[in-house]
Amino acid sequence: MRKKILLVSILSIVLLIVGCSSQSNTINSLDKIKENGELIIGLDDNFPPMGFRDKEGNIVGFDIDLAKELGNRMGVKVKFKPVEWDGIVLTLVNKNIDIVWNGMTITENRKKKINFSKPYLENKQIIVVKKDSNIKSKDDLKGKSVGVQLESSSWYALNKDKQVVNNLKEIRQYPNNVEALMDLKAGRIDALVVDEILGRYYLNKNPKSYEILNDDFGKELYGIGIRKEDTKLKQEIDRILDEMKRDGTASKISEKWFGKDIILE
Known part of the structure; x- marks a missing residue:
């Protein structure tokens, strides 16, 4: 009887440890981003007018302005991390960046590996x-x-x-x-x-x-690249993008860079 009780106790402890470990591994990236106060965005910094460096070496562009506004509304700072484009999906999957925001085309091949926000440009x-x-x-x-x-x-x-x-x-x-x-x-x-x-x-x-x-x-169509498991982050990004479209902020940013409103409804 004591052996059975001991075995049950050990099993309960193991399940508790596994459960805690599983729970800690599934903490949503949105929660981590808000906890750290920083959203790390991967991009090719040679892709004007979406994201590129000006004469002073600052990263500027259409997507940059949109991303900064999203960061403001999320209550976090935005950090831009240049990445070689041929490896940017792997960089996202490996969690070296939080999202990809840089005129990224939504393709069936990419959708096998990552998720996307709602499309915002054609x-x-x-x-x-x-x-x-x-x-x-x-x-x-x-x-x-x-x-x-x-x-x-x-x-x-x-x-x-x-x-x-x-x-x-x-x-x-x-x-x-x-x-x-x-x-x-x-x-x-x-x-x-x-x-x-x-x-x-x-x-x-x-x-x-x-x-x-x-x-x-x-x-x-262009979309923002997001890890498949980060569903809560995708929902937040989609919500804020819709909000920026409704209040005209996205249109103003578009007019600044393209001279007209080309944002998808």
Whole structure:
């Protein structure tokens, strides 16, 4: 009888320890963020106008302003952590950052690994060429060198179009789109597939250097990357985004960076 009582006691203690351990491991990230008073956001700091460095080295941009406003409404400070884009999903999953907020396209492949906020912008994958280029359509890309950012939605969008890809000379991948645009201007690649928002931003700054083709590689939606288990954090982010849309704050930020309101309802 004593052995049975002892066994039951030991089992109860083990279950209690496991239960406590399980509970501590499931503390929601939102609670930790509010406890620490800091929201760490991963981004590519070479992606204007979403997130990039100004002449003084400060990280600025459309997503940056939205994120700061969200932080204010959550009652926490926002910290921006530059991460190589091809590894940013793994960085999020490994909990080295709290969220990804940087013009991130919602794709089926990414949704297998992480969750997303409600979409807040619509985007297209456009083709940018030099102003004097003889490339006028997708068909003209045959035998040409095309640049894309490494592991970006541009890369996935381009590779979906097998008819185009199979006829290319090469696909050259870059750590960021700024380097790719420099190579395009220098003639080291013939075209660049890139997010419309970034492409038009650079076109406005360099109207004599680049032009955008009428053809594109499809529409897509931007969302904020969140770990699958952080459901409470997703709910809070979605709630605040909706609030910012209703009170006009998101529209004002959009007008500041794009000259018009392009926020999704």
